[in-house]
Amino acid sequence: MTTPVLSPAPGLPRLGQQLLPVLYQHRLVATGQLHRMLTPHTRRPVYLRRVLQELRGLGLVECTVRRAGKLGGPELLWFVTPRGAEIVEASREVTARAYRISPETAASQLQEHTLAVVESGLAFTTWARTYRDECGPLDWEPELVHRVRDGENRVGDDALLIPDAVLRYTRVTPNGRRLLTYFLEIDRATMQVGRLGRKLTSYARYATYVPAPPPGHRATARAAGREAWRDRYPAVPRLLIVLTGASETVLRRRTEDLRALADADARVRLTPQLAVGITTLEQLVSHGPFAPVVTPLLGDPTPTDVLLAPQAA
Numbered sequence: 010m011t012t013p014v015l016s017p018a019p020g021l022p023r024l025g026q027q028l029l030p031v032l033y034q035h036r037l038v039a040t041g042q043l044h045r046m047l048t049p050h051t052r053r054p055v056y057l058r059r060v061l062q063e064l065r066g067l068g069l070v071e072c073t074v075r076r077a078g079k080l081g082g083p084e085l086l087w088f089v090t091p092r093g094a095e096i097v098e099a100s101r102e103v104t105a106r107a108y109r110i111s112p113e114t115a116a117s118q119l120q121e122h123t124l125a126v127v128e129s130g131l132a133f134t135t136w137a138r139t140y141r142d143e144c145g146p147l148d149w150e151p152e153l154v155h156r157v158r159d160g161e162n163r164v165g166d167d168a169l170l171i172p173d174a175v176l177r178y179t180r181v182t183p184n185g186r187r188l189l190t191y192f193l194e195i196d197r198a199t200m201q202v203g204r205l206g207r208k209l210t211s212y213a214r215y216a217t218y219v220p221a222p223p224p225g226h227r228a229t230a231r232a233a234g235r236e237a238w239r240d241r242y243p244a245v246p247r248l249l250i251v252l253t254g255a256s257e258t259v260l261r262r263r264t265e266d267l268r269a270l271a272d273a274d275a276r277v278r279l280t281p282q283l284a285v286g287i288t289t290l291e292q293l294v295s296h297g298p299f300a301p302v303v304t305p306l307l308g309d310p311t312p313t314d315v316l317l318a319p320q321a322a
Contacts, residue, residue, distance in 0.1 A: 024060045032089045033097040036110045037123045046146045069093035073115040125195045129251045136297040149176035157215045170211045190246040197254030206270035213280040216245045245282045253290035271306045284317040
């Protein structure tokens with residue numbers, strides 16, 4: 010017997026149809042984040058909460074309580090159930106992912122990192138409305154895999170690059186539209202700075218990585234010497250490291266340490282194709298990506314914006 014193609018539950022409101030792919034793609038999202046994403050025109054998320062409970066009653070989403078809310082009180086975090094995931098995948102609205110968040114994972118210590126990734130993407134979405142640019146709730150994807158080295162059965166940090174998210178943003182100016190792509194790396198000051206420095210090497214390697222042809226195959230004229238990123242992006246994505254989870258003093262020292270590590274790494278220093286900047290989540294949220302809130306990884310530390318171009322004098 011063939012499995013029937015699933016479709017959204019009858020009578021599901023439009024907001025419910027928007028919520029399912031957002032929760033599927035971003036895995037775990039707080040009620041307040043969903044409010045700013047999907048219903049920013051309302052003062053309070055009363056209708057949003059009602060629709061979430063309706064989805065929960067249909068067995069399409071579930072929730073857990075945040076381990077440590079910003080205001081010290083409880084906060085609900087939402088994720089899709091297996092049935093909700095099947096409905097999203099059947100709609101083909103977003104890229105299907107093998108990953109499934111379980112109730113145990115949703116309640117684990119991974120909460121804060123997952124929410125910080127969402128908050129970083131949401132900062133771009135929120136400010137895009139102010140700038141009249143384009144960046145919606147589905148315009149960043151978490152943990153997309155990129156190969157950075159050839160060889161069979163090669164796994165782990167040495168062969169794969171997995172950014173916390175890949176974000177696409179369309180900047181609209183009087184001179185036209187500009188498509189920007191970012192690798193987002195979220196650092197909550199829980200990882201040794203040296204480990205984050207080694208990940209910078211992987212980003213530099215990806216910027217110049219040319220895949221070898223499969224064994225027994227000869228590279229075509231088109232593929233010979235062609236970097237892997239060209240099959241996925243119009244240009245090498247800029248890398249934005251977003252620091253959070255510690256005091257301003259600690260994050261400032263972390264920025265200085267990362268700049269020192271990058272300056273000592275020949276691969277990073279000699280890969281001009283990769284533009285890298287460091288900011289804090291607080292600055293990104295408060296002032297926006299096109300304010301001077303980004304410290305370049307290399308060279309002059311004068312703050313610039315996410316375009317990582319020198320500010321005009």
